[in-house]
Amino acid sequence: MSESTFMGVERDRIDWSPRIDFTKCNDCMDCVEFCPHQVFEVDENAKPKLKVKNPNNCVVFCRACSKTCGPDAITFPDKPETTKMIKAIRKAEKEAATDE
Amino acid sequence: MSESICVLPCNGLDKCAGDLSRRVALELAQSEEVELICPVLINQNKSRYEKALAAGTLTVIDGCNTRCASKLAGDLELAIKEKVNVSEVAKALDIKLGVEIRDDQDTQAVVRAVLEKINSSAAEQAESEFIEPESIEYNTFSHGKFIFKVPKANYFFNENDCWVTVSGNMARVGVSDYVQQNLSDILYVDPPEIGDEFEQFDDLGSIESSKAVFEIISPVAGTVVAVNTGLNDAPEQVNESPYEKGWLVEVSLSDFEEDQDLLHDCPAYFEFLQRKVAEIDV
Ligand code: SF4
Ligand code: SF4
Numbered sequence: 001m002s003e004s005t006f007m008g009v010e011r012d013r014i015d016w017s018p019r020i021d022f023t024k025c026n027d028c029m030d031c032v033e034f035c036p037h038q039v040f041e042v043d044e045n046a047k048p049k050l051k052v053k054n055p056n057n058c059v060v061f062c063r064a065c066s067k068t069c070g071p072d073a074i075t076f077p078d079k080p081e082t083t084k085m086i087k088a089i090r091k092a093e094k095e096a097a098t099d100e
Numbered sequence: 101m102s103e104s105i106c107v108l109p110c111n112g113l114d115k116c117a118g119d120l121s122r123r124v125a126l127e128l129a130q131s132e133e134v135e136l137i138c139p140v141l142i143n144q145n146k147s148r149y150e151k152a153l154a155a156g157t158l159t160v161i162d163g164c165n166t167r168c169a170s171k172l173a174g175d176l177e178l179a180i181k182e183k184v185n186v187s188e189v190a191k192a193l194d195i196k197l198g199v200e201i202r203d204d205q206d207t208q209a210v211v212r213a214v215l216e217k218i219n220s221s222a223a224e225q226a227e228s229e230f231i232e233p234e235s236i237e238y239n240t241f242s243h244g245k246f247i248f249k250v251p252k253a254n255y256f257f258n259e260n261d262c263w264v265t266v267s268g269n270m271a272r273v274g275v276s277d278y279v280q281q282n283l284s285d286i287l288y289v290d291p292p293e294i295g296d297e298f299e300q301f302d303d304l305g306s307i308e309s310s311k312a313v314f315e316i317i318s319p320v321a322g323t324v325v326a327v328n329t330g331l332n333d334a335p336e337q338v339n340e341s342p343y344e345k346g347w348l349v350e351v352s353l354s355d356f357e358e359d360q361d362l363l364h365d366c367p368a369y370f371e372f373l374q375r376k377v378a379e380i381d382v
Contacts, residue, residue, distance in 0.1 A: 006259055007362050036312065061260060061301040064315040079301055087361055 006060045009089050015077055017055030018065060022048045024073035031065040031074060039065075060086075104156030106149065108137040108173060110163035110186075116197040117163035117186045120207055124161055124186070124214045139172055146176055157181035159218060160295070170295035179326040179350075180294055182218065189213050230270040230350055236343060239370055243377045249277045250370045251343055257369040258301070258362065260317035263343065266356060271320060272347040273304060278373055280342040283309035286335045291327035292349060298322065300359050304349050307338060320359040322351035 004011050017039065018031070027049050032040040041053035060082075066074035109125035112118020128134045135152045142149050159182040160169045173180050190197050190210045197210070238249045255263045261276045280286070288308040298304060304316040304324070328347050331337055338346035353359075364372055 034313075059260065061258075061317050062315060063303065064306075064313065067315075080299065083299075083301060083362070090361070 007086060007090065008093070009086055011056045011060075013089060014060055014082065014086060016060045016082055017052055017058040018074045018076060020048070020050060020052065021073045021075065022050075024071040025050060025069075026071055026073075028070065030068045030070070034068045035065050104133045104135065104152070106135050106137050106152050106156050106158045107161065108139060108142070108158060108169050108178075109161040110167075110169040111139050112163045112168065115163070115199045116201050116207065117190070119163075119201045120186045120190075120197070120210055120214070121161040121163040121169075123207075123211050124184075124218070127211065127215055128159075128218065139169060142176065143172060153178060159183070161186065161214070161218075163187065167295060171293075174294035177329060178294075181325065183295060183323065184214055184217050186210065186214055189217060230267045230272060232267075232344075233265075238343075239366075241370070241374055243374075246281055246377075248281070248373060248377065249343070250373060251366055253366050255343065255366055255369075256319060256360065256363040257366075257372075258317060258319040259364070259372065260301075260319075261373075262304075262317055262319050264319040264359075264363070265343075266353065269353055270325065271322070271351050271353050271356070273316065273318060273320070273349045273351060274347040275307065275314065275316065275338065275342055276369075276373070277342045278377070279314055280339050280346070283307065283311055283314055284339075285309050286338045289328075289331045289335050289338065289348065291331075292324050294324050294326065296324045298324070300362065307335070307348070316348060318351075319363055320351065320356060321354045323354070324349055325352050326350040 006014055025048065029042060029050065032042055032050065037057045037059060039052060039054050039058045041051045042049050043051060061079065063076050066076065107125050107128050109121040110118050111122050125136055129136045135156065137149050158173065158178055158180050160173055160180050162169050162183065162185045164187045165185065170180065170183060187197065193209060193213055195206045195210055233254065237252045239252055240247050240249050255265045257263050257276060261279045262273060263276055264271050264273050286307050286309050290305045290308070292305045298318055298321065300318060300321045302318050304318045306313050306315045327349050340346065
């Protein structure tokens with residue numbers, strides 16, 4: 001597994017990945033082409049062809065693919081909230097470690 | 101304080117906040133060290149102020165959140181040292197300015213508060229100057245045919261491979277050697293706007309090579325004070341000197357202590373990068 005933590009916090013505890021609004025998405029696949037981290041998957045036979053297959057491959061705080069999206073179909077979680085949460089987890093872990 | 105100050109006020113004549121920025125500017129102009137810049141004239145004829153701007157630092161007074169004065173300075177590529185926003189000062193004092201131009205207790209209080217703000221930050225001027233370090237020492241490690249450099253001290257990194265180095269209340273932001281090598285020849289730098297306020301992990305523009313676009317994810321929160329205009333003609337400096345000549349954005353910090361919580365110092369980033377490079381290749 002690559003990059004399984006972000007600032008010492010397990011990656012799967014951080015909710016950060018693109019959210020696709022399929023009412024806007026036009027299947028252009030620009031985002032797939034743009035992102036080098038295998039976050040997306042394309043299934044030609046599925047209803048929305050695009051799928052966020054590996055959300056935890058997404059680089060925490062990256063939002064780059066949303067800029068390539070013409071119809072503005074990609075959004076991300078709230079950044080200040082995410083930052084706060086990461087800080088809270090780090091603090092809790094530090095405290096747990098010093099309590100021992 | 102020997103340095104002179106140039107003051108660029110919004111001067112908006114159509115509403116109260118603009119009128120107050122004009123009044124603040126006129127008060128400031130009573131000091132010999134202060135030169136006023138007329139926004140209309142500088143827009144027409146920038147060379148008129150070239151000498152004054154070269155000799156001193158620039159303080160911008162915005163009336164309202166349209167921030168015309170800041171934007172004007174940005175368009176003219178002037179480095180802003182200090183910014184105040186009359187409407188924000190008024191809001192902090194819980195004073196409603198409205199449209200009508202008036203001279204009463206409320207507006208006088210706002211003028212006083214803005215002046216105080218400018219004077220107190222003038223006192224911090226010495227601290228708010230970014231001073232380039234004399235020379236920087238590096239640690240290196242190699243992976244395959246690549247050699248990666250990380251400074252030995254005084255830089256901080258986020259895990260998005262962007263660095264910050266601090267001097268007083270000012271800082272510079274750039275990308276690490278790893279990013280630069282990954283992208284290979286950088287062809288284009290898309291900087292943020294001068295005067296932009298941003299939070300930690302907001303994006304600060306991007307850099308682009310023929311291989312990819314890389315978003316600059318800010319390691320700190322602050323305000324954009326200057327961008328490295330040298331990169332317009334020579335974006336390859338980011339490749340050649342990613343930690344020094346290839347800096348991207350100069351900022352005034354808002355709360356570096358808080359930001360540091362989610363940053364690595366040099367030795368920690370050095371370790372992080374070694375792990376990252378090893379993992380990516382296998
Ligand atoms: S770039 Fe936007 S429109 Fe195109 S596939 Fe991705 S989400 Fe859909
Ligand atoms: S935000 Fe960045 S890492 Fe995440 S999917 Fe988009 S381009 Fe890929």
